[in-house]
Amino acid sequence: MRKHHIARNQVESWKLCLFGALSGYAMWFTSYxxxxxxxxxxxxxxxxxxxxxxxxxxxxxxxxxxxxxxxxGFSPTILRAAPANAATFLAFEWTMRLLNRE
Incomplete structure (x- = not known):
């Protein structure tokens, strides 16, 4: 099995949003x-x-x-999960890129 290492600054923004949204869904489904x-x-x-x-x-x-x-009350929580977590993921990654942290 080959491992593919992708640098943090090479991950596309739409993927960061997708990963953030999915992680938000997973978190709320398990912790609600x-x-x-x-x-x-x-x-x-x-x-x-x-x-x-x-x-x-x-x-x-x-x-x-x-x-x-x-x-x-799960509906409002899950509706907010995708945009909130997508934005958080994206903001964190952009900040790390600006600070040149890998």
Missing amino acids: PVDIVKSKLQTDKLGAWKYRGSADVIRDTYAKQGIKGFFV
Whole structure:
């Protein structure tokens, strides 16, 4: 198997945007359910707690809403993922090129 090394400054901008968008999708698809659990714990009423911990949130969410409960509000997040992560990837790579960092 041959390895092909491409220098950072040789990667085309459209590819950087594509890689950024795909990485954004992958990140949110895998981390969104965890983010839902975290958000429910953070917004629990102080002193009158509804949840005892993460496992309790998971059990309650699944019992009441099924797997869909872990993806409530996912549409706006995934719509924003592509442009936001594409721009971040592109800006980072352009900055590294300007600084002549390989």
